[in-house]
Amino acid sequence: MRLTTILSAGRRAALGGLAALGLLTAPIAQAAEPLRIGYSDWPGWVAWQVAIEKGWIKEAGVEAKFEWFDYSASMDAFSAGKLDAVTCTNGDALVMGGNGAKNVMILLTDYSNGNDMIVGKPGVKTLADLKGKKVGLEVGLVEHLLLINGMTKLGMKETDVTLVNAKTNETPQVLASGDVAAIGAWQPIAGQAMRGAAGARPLYTSADEPGLIYDVLTVSPASLASRRAEWIKLVGVWDKVVAYIEDPKTQADAVAIMAGKVGIDAATFTRFLKGTKLMKLADGHKVFVDAEGFGSLYGSSRYADAFNVKYEVYKTAQDVKSYIDPAVSQGK
Structure with missing residues (x-):
């Protein structure tokens, strides 16, 4: 951030006197701005509150300002350039990037x-x-992905159900109305x-699909490039948490x-x-391996990317590798 300082006549005179005495020989170092990180109420992200x-x-030698948001608002703030980093799902990291807010995932929190679950109304027992x-459910978000994946495993087609687009925080009322047979939501809304x-x-539920939905800390490329040493120190705190x-x-x-x-x-x-x-850092290192399938952040993210393009969450398939930096959590 560029700072402009307006000096009073008295302060100018004081600085001038110091310069004349040879005491003002170097620029005054300015403290770096704190790292700005958006987080919300998912347990794997609230965990940062312990460290705070x-x-x-x-x-750890890091100045960081964690800012509390509703989930979607945190991603909006990141996309608007108001944050250096944000906590989100790996699929939503791609959504931000696919819509112009590039980012790099440096830590798997969980x-x-x-x-995350698909909840059936009374009398509905299976998918x-x-x-x-x-x-x-909210079309294009993680519950949509969870539903389609579960149906595919059963040999069902996407056209076997009719999706009713509903904001996640409104799904309890939608289910209670009886107008739908099921809803998709995450806790505590579920x-x-x-x-x-x-x-x-x-x-x-997502317990039936371990690794389908990863939760991450993702950083703007500019902040990661200019302040990598600080991000490495911050990530190094995670195991203690x-x-x-x-x-x-x-x-x-x-x-x-x-x-x-x-x-x-x-x-x-x-x-x-x-x-x-x-996930401790060692757990994350096992997932930061370029492989297919949900045992890999790359594989899970490629699956989410294909889903996002198919359902027009964004238009163009993303280069998943460019969104992942496994070295930060290894202190590199």
Whole structure:
């Protein structure tokens, strides 16, 4: 950021006097702007709150400002150039890039392990029961991807259901209305939908598709290029965060911090946390391998890219490799 300083006559005179004495011989170093990172209420991203409150990021020598958003608003802010980085799914990282906001995924925080789900109304027990019926979800987002993948495994066609485009936060009302046979949503909205329609149940979840939906920290190419050393230090804090959350001795404190941030009780947040498989850096290194299939970030992202193009989320297939930098999490 370019800074313009307007000096008063008195301040100019003081600087002039110092210069005359030879005491103003070098430019005054200005502190770098903090790294600006957008995050939202997914458990794998709320986990950063532990590092923030414990002061671990500053201890690592990094000045970072984590800014709290609703999920879609965080991506909008990144796309508008207001953030250096944002937490999102790997598929949505491609959505931002395909629409002009290029980014590079440098850290895998987790993969969805049950928190994303297709929820059937009372009486609907399986995905196969949806044939010839309506499903309410946000077309082009992760629940759409989850539904199509599950149906494909059963030998169903996309045309076997009629999609009703509905914003995710409105799906509980859509399911309760009885106008659809199922909805697609993530927690906690999926839970709200089931509470609002007694007898509703999950038909298919991301636990049935481990690695289909990865959650990441993704950075603008400009910020990564100019401040790579800082990003390496920040990512280096992640293992400490995961260890604190998973250690039985400290887990209660970690959950209290995270639950407090999102404004729900600790017991409920603990259930949500179980639907999110946190990944240490070593786990991420195994996934940062260029291979096909959902055991690889590359394979999962190529699948999401094909889906995004097919459903016109963006027009042109993306170069997935250009969106992934596995070296940062290795300290390189």
